[in-house]
Amino acid sequence: xxxxxxxxxxxxxxxxxxxxxxxxxxxxxxxxxxxxxxxxxxxxxxxxxxxxxxxxxxxxxxxxxxxxxxxxxxxxxxxxxxxxxxxxxxxxxxxxxxxxxxxxxxxxxxxxxxxxxxxxxxxxxxxxxxxxxxxxxx
Amino acid sequence: xxxxxxxxxxxxxxxxxxxxxxxxxxxxxxxxxxxxxxxxxxxxxxxxxxxxxxxxxxxxxxxxxxxxxxxxxxxxxxxxxxxxxxxxxxxxxxxxxxxxxxxxxxxxx
Amino acid sequence: xxxxxxxxxxxxxxxxxxxxxxxxxxxxxxxxxxxxxxxxxxxxxxxxxxxxxxxxxxxxxxxxxxxxxxxxxxxxxxxxxxxxxxxxxxxxxxxxxxxxxxxxxxxxxxxxxxxxxxxxxxxxxxxxxxxxxxxxxxxxxxxxxxxxxxxxxxxxxxxxxxxxxxxxxxxxxxxxxxxxxxxxxxxxxxxxxxxxxxxxxxxxxxxxxxxxxxxxxxxxxxxxxxxxxxxxxxxxxxxxxxxxxxxxxxxxxxxxxxxxxxxxxxxxxxxxxxxxxxxxxxxx
Numbered sequence: 352x353x354x355x356x357x358x359x360x361x362x363x364x365x366x367x368x369x370x371x372x373x374x375x376x377x378x379x380x381x382x383x384x385x386x387x388x389x390x391x392x393x394x395x396x397x398x399x400x401x402x403x404x405x406x407x408x409x410x411x412x413x414x415x416x417x418x419x420x421x422x423x424x425x426x427x428x429x430x431x432x433x434x435x436x437x438x439x440x441x442x443x444x445x446x447x448x449x450x451x452x453x454x455x456x457x458x459x460x461x462x463x464x465x466x467x468x469x470x471x472x473x474x475x476x477x478x479x480x481x482x483x484x485x486x487x488x489x
Numbered sequence: 490x491x492x493x494x495x496x497x498x499x500x501x502x503x504x505x506x507x508x509x510x511x512x513x514x515x516x517x518x519x520x521x522x523x524x525x526x527x528x529x530x531x532x533x534x535x536x537x538x539x540x541x542x543x544x545x546x547x548x549x550x551x552x553x554x555x556x557x558x559x560x561x562x563x564x565x566x567x568x569x570x571x572x573x574x575x576x577x578x579x580x581x582x583x584x585x586x587x588x589x590x591x592x593x594x595x596x597x598x
Numbered sequence: 599x600x601x602x603x604x605x606x607x608x609x610x611x612x613x614x615x616x617x618x619x620x621x622x623x624x625x626x627x628x629x630x631x632x633x634x635x636x637x638x639x640x641x642x643x644x645x646x647x648x649x650x651x652x653x654x655x656x657x658x659x660x661x662x663x664x665x666x667x668x669x670x671x672x673x674x675x676x677x678x679x680x681x682x683x684x685x686x687x688x689x690x691x692x693x694x695x696x697x698x699x700x701x702x703x704x705x706x707x708x709x710x711x712x713x714x715x716x717x718x719x720x721x722x723x724x725x726x727x728x729x730x731x732x733x734x735x736x737x738x739x740x741x742x743x744x745x746x747x748x749x750x751x752x753x754x755x756x757x758x759x760x761x762x763x764x765x766x767x768x769x770x771x772x773x774x775x776x777x778x779x780x781x782x783x784x785x786x787x788x789x790x791x792x793x794x795x796x797x798x799x800x801x802x803x804x805x806x807x808x809x810x811x812x813x814x815x816x817x818x819x820x821x822x823x824x825x826x827x828x829x830x831x832x833x834x835x836x837x838x839x840x841x842x843x844x845x846x847x848x849x850x851x852x853x854x855x856x857x858x859x860x861x862x863x864x865x866x867x868x869x870x871x872x873x874x875x876x877x878x879x880x881x882x
């Protein structure tokens with residue numbers, strides 16, 4: 352196959368666009384979210400993620416989620432081979448609709464939290480976590 | 490039953506009725522993700538704890554669905570609230586069918 | 599002796615290019631464990647150190663999230679292994695029908711202070727590590743098989759024993775009968791090995807605090823060993839870590855439990871004389 356000069360430049364631009372496109376939730380992650388929400392509209396606000404900006408090791412990344420008044424919170428790691436991380440279902444004796452855990456991240460990526468509120472509505476938020484690639488320690 | 494599985498939990502001995510208190514839990518478990526390969530290049534089958542629950546006197550505090558992205562030795566921290574003293578029961582469910590549980594008592598102080 | 603004083607300029611310059619790319623560690627943080635035990639993460643260098651004025655624990659080079667794991671014993675995953683060791687402590691093994699607890703009736707607390715002075719010279723004038731002491735007792739007193747040098751049971755047991763010295767100053771003897779072993783360790787520390795032709799000192803004396811790729815180089819102190827590493831989610835021994843370092847610089851590692859690593863362990867422990875025993879620590 353041969354390319355003209357113009358075609359080659361166009362290809363190059365396409366590749367560049369792909370490279371610089373802001374990180375978006377991947378298809379597999381969207382599917383998990385749809386399964387959780389049943390396809391309902393998802394708003395913003397009311398749910399927060401606490402996560403390090405830079406994780407020293409992807410094996411053990413401490414994260415916390417909180418959504419006052421939520422019935423459940425779904426956590427997704429959009430760049431993992433299996434995006435699903437955990438779903439916290441809060442019971443009647445929950446002292447707060449928040450929880451912390453330690454998770455595995457396959458690399459630098461966005462973490463998404465989707466909260467199902469008591470009235471059945473959904474809200475989401477995301478946080479970017481950079482995972483460093485070690486020299487000796489990693 | 491996976492080997493070396495040992496639950497650890499931390500709860501206050503006494504709590505104030507109606508006031509939130511913090512619970513921490515950690516269970517030793519390798520949480521084999523199903524993504525890794527052995528030296529011969531064969532996939533190591535997934536073997537994880539897939540669910541964790543905490544109840545006080547039979548009422549739910551939290552019920553967590555867990556996936557392989559939860560780190561080795563799963564750790565959770567969360568808040569509970571109770572009006573009355575009683576048993577706090579923690580239960581972990583393993584892929585292999587094993588169930589691990591431990592109970593702590595809280596008093597109202 | 600003069601050889602190791604030559605600064606490794608080219609190597610240092612290479613590393614310096616990477617410095618400052620990720621400023622993630624909280625080097626000014628104070629380590630307080632369980633809100634009650636304050637650990638000295640910096641100390642005046644012992645007199646024998648010629649090129650460093652202040653010694654620092656590896657804890658200060660970690661991110662604040664990793665640092666936090668060591669500040670509460672419940673949050674510290676190493677305590678999973680301390681618990682395993684407590685079970686092993688009470689487990690009968692060997693031909694004599696004994697456990698550790700059969701003889702050491704006061705519990706592991708009996709060994710408060712031991713790790714702070716290890717390795718040491720045994721009654722025959724040989725250098726001995728805590729791991730060797732545990733195995734000697736297993737064989738001679740219990741009639742049990744020795745554990746492998748860096749396996750989880752041994753690393754957990756030395757962590758349990760080390761915990762009894764947590765908070766105490768590291769204070770290994772380097773004079774008298776220990777002197778020749780210490781000299782050997784020092785020589786090895788400054789000897790370049792492997793395809794990358796690097797000595798311990800090139801990274802951990804000339805360039806601590808600098809980033810090497812995404813890693814923050816520490817002084818290579820061992821006051822927190824055995825340590826729980828996020829990398830492999832288990833306890834790691836000093837000799838296991840030395841082996842890892844040697845593989846990183848593409849050298850053929852010395853043998854775990856062998857005379858080279860034992861001498862290096864003594865020398866490294868002595869470079870930390872004055873720091874606090876942190877065992878079991880949490881590192882990357």
